[in-house]
Amino acid sequence: MKDTLKLTIPEAESMGIELEKEGQGNVPEPVRELPLHEQFVGEMTEDDVVEALTGEVSAESREDVEEAVSDLQEDAAEEEGT
Numbered sequence: 001m002k003d004t005l006k007l008t009i010p011e012a013e014s015m016g017i018e019l020e021k022e023g024q025g026n027v028p029e030p031v032r033e034l035p036l037h038e039q040f041v042g043e044m045t046e047d048d049v050v051e052a053l054t055g056e057v058s059a060e061s062r063e064d065v066e067e068a069v070s071d072l073q074e075d076a077a078e079e080e081g082t
Contacts, residue, residue: 008055 047057054061
């Protein structure tokens with residue numbers, strides 16, 4: 001079945017839809033286990049990161065990612081300070 005809705009595999013499975021896992025075999029397992037920035041060839045843009053983390057690039061998804069990163073930075077700063 002073609003993924004015209006751009007569902008992730010977990011989303012499709014939760015609705016009982018079985019998607020062909022195209023492209024998954026193209027990336028070797030060791031590469032998939034690397035951090036996101038090491039999997040990407042070239043420079044990543046903000047939109048690349050937003051799309052990778054949320055599946056879409058919109059003002060809302062960009063804001064969600066910015067908030068999540070900000071929260072993680074604050075937590076790291078607090079842990080460093082203690």
